[in-house]
Amino acid sequence: MASIRWGRVAGWAVLVLVMVATLFPFYWMLRTSFSSTRSLAAGAGDLLPVDFTLGAYRRVLGLSSTAEAVAEGGSTGTVDFWLYLRNSIVVATTVTTGQVFFSSMAAYAFARLRWPGREAVFTIFVTALMVPPIFTTLPNFVLIKDLGLLNTYLGIVLPHLLMTPFAVFFLRQFFLGINASVEEAARLDGAGHVRTFFRIILPMSKGPISTLAILVYITSWNDYFWPLLVGKAENVRVLTVALGVFRSQTPQGSPDWAGLMAATLFAALPMIVLFALLGRRVIDSIGYTGVK
C-alpha cells in the first residue's frame, strides 16, 4: 500500500506543478503592470514589481501626460482602454443577446414544432458546423464592406447576431429532452406556441440557456480575427484589437512592456471576474459542449 501512497504524492506534485505553471504567467502580468518600463531591464528577474508605479495603468487609460510616459519609458501613443472596454462590452453583449434569443427560437421550432422539411433544414444547419470560419470570413468581409458597415458596431456584430449553427444545435438538444407532457398541458389550456415558448420552454431551460450565453459571451469577448478585419477604427475598436495595435507601438525599440501588461490584464480581468462568479457553470459545461 505504501507504493500507492507515494504514487499519490507524485501525482499531487505534478498537479501542483501544472497549477503553478498555469498561474505564474498571470502573476507575472500583474507584477510587470505595476513596474516602470524604464526599470524593467535592470530588475528583469525580480519577483516583485520594479520601481512600483501605477503609471502603466494611467497610460493605457489615457490619463498620463506625454512627459510622464516618457519618464517611465512608456508608450506615448494615445490609447484609451476605457473606450475599448466599452466597445467590447457593447459587441459581446449585443452578440450574446441576439444569438441566444434567435437561436433558441429556431431550436424550439426544430425540437418541438411539426412542419414539413424540418429535418432537412436542420441537417443543413448542422452541416455548417464543419465549415472552417475562414471559408466564410473573407466573403463576409466583402459583404460588410459592400453594405458600408466597415468600422461600425453593426458590421462587427451582424454575422453572429442571428444564429450560429452551434447555438441552435446545443439548445435543440435540451429542448428535445424537456418532457412533452408539460408542454401539452399548457397547450390544452389554450396557450399558443409563442406563449408556450416564452412561459414554459424558456423558463424551464434557464440552465442551458445561461450556459450557452456565458460561452457565447466569452467567445465574442476573446475574438480577434473578425473585429481586426472590420473594426480597426478607434471608435469601435475592441480590446483584443486594441492590444494588437498597442503591441505594435514600440517607443524605444521594444514594446512598452509595463503598459502592455497593464492593458492585457485590463482586457482579461472581466473574463476572470465572470469566471470567478459563474465558474461552476462554465466548468460543468465543458463536458457536453465539446464532446456531445
Added chain:
Amino acid sequence: MTSDTVRATPRLTAGAVPDKSPPRRRRLGDLPIAIVFVLPAAVGFAVFYVWPALRGVYLSLTKYNVLTPPRFIGLENYRQLFGDHLFWNALKVTAEYVVLNIGTQTVISVLLAVLLHRLTRSMVVRGIVLLPYLVANVVVALVWFWMLDFQIGVVNQVIEWLGFDRVAFFGADLGIGTIAMINTWRHMGYTALLIFAGLLMIPPSVYEAAAIDGASEWRTFWRVTLPLLRPIMALVMVLSVIGSFQVFDTVAVTTGGGPINATRVIYFYIYDLAFNRFNFGYAAALSSVLFVLLAGIAYLQLRLSRAGESDLKGS
C-alpha cells in the same frame, strides 16, 4: 415495464393529436408559426453562412482586389497555388505547428485528466487549470511574448541564472515551436476537462474488476482506461486538430509570420494575401483548399479511430 409504457405514451399521442384537425392542417403541421420561429436564424444562416460559402467558391475563381469588380479567371488561382513556394511553406509550417501542438497537448491533457480523476473533485483545481482558456489568445500570446523576450524576459533570466545561453524563442528555428507551446499552455486545461468528462463516464465497476484481477495502476491505464476513452479521445482529437490548423491570433501579435517566413501559417498567409496584398481571389482559393484539407483530415481521423463505436456497449 408498465411504467415505461406509461411514460412513453405522451410522446406517442403527441403525434396523434392533430388527427382531429382538418387534413390540410395535418400536412403542414405547425408550419406558419414555425416559419416565424425559424425566420431570424434562417436569414442569418442564409446571409452569413450559405451566401458567403457560395461567394467564396466563386471568388476563388476570380482575380479580385476588392476595389474593382472580380474578373473570372477559371482555375488559374488553383493552378498558381501549386507553384507558390509560400503556400507550400505555409503548409509545412502549419503542419509542424499542428504536430507539436497536438502532440504535447494530448499527452499533457490525458495525464492531467487522469490525475484529476484519481486525486480530486475540487472545483477550484479544475477552475485553475481552465483559467488560461478563458482569456483571449491575444492576451495569452502577449504575456508569453513578454516572458520569453530575448533580452529581459523572465524565462531567459532563469536560463541564464542556471548557466545556459539565452534562447531566441521567437527566432527562425524555434518560433513555430514556441507558438505551439504557448497554445498548448492555453488549451491543455480545457482539453483535460473534456477528457475528464469522458473518464467520469467509465463505470467504476470496470476499475474494480481490474483491481480484483491484480492489475497495476499503470497496466489499468493502458489496458482499461485508454481503450474505453477512445470514442471521446477521437472527438477531442478531431476538434483539436481542426482548431489547431486555424492558428492565427498568436502568430499575428507575436512574430507576424517572421522571421522571414518561419512562422507564416496558412491562416496568416490567407490574411496577408487578402488584406496586405489585396489578392482576394487567390486568398479565397487558399481558403477553399484549407476547407477541403480539413474535411479530409477530419474524415480520416474519424475513420481511423472508429469514433462512432464504443467498447463499453459490447460488454
